[in-house]
């Protein structure tokens with residue numbers, strides 16, 4: 001599957017143009033597909049190619065890509081949240097390394113475990129976040145003496 005074509009199709013289907021800036025944002029995500037990126041990081045990387053691009057344009061385009069389900073917005077507690085290429089079309093969660101920023105897919109959703117509780121409270125869940133933060137295998141070795 002060609003991810004770039006896939007994204008281009010998604011944008012066009014919703015009536016958006018595949019502008020140079022959107023393309024360069026997607027290129028950054030494709031290059032760094034395993035990592036969480038902050039807005040600042042994305043801005044700086046796009047700026048290498050388009051020095052005149054401004055921060056708010058980047059922000060607006062990224063929010064658009066989040067709304068189109070092309071990019072994840074992952075709540076890390078850091079300002080602005082963090083973004084990552086959506087690598088899988090079906091619902092999933094991540095384990096995220098707090099040292100190198102690498103995020104891996106977990107094909108498991110804990111929401112089902114809450115089903116009876118939600119029913120009891122007559123609550124209709126619309127969205128949820130579940131990410132596990134820690135050290136990846138490599139960083140665990142590097143930190144070996146500290147952990």
Ligand SMILES: [Zn+2]
Pocket residue numbers: 072085086087088092093094105
């Ligand atoms: Zn993901």
Ligand SMILES: [Zn+2]
Pocket residue numbers: 097098099100101102135136137138139140
């Ligand atoms: Zn790591």
Ligand SMILES: [Zn+2]
Pocket residue numbers: 091092093108109110111128130
């Ligand atoms: Zn879930």
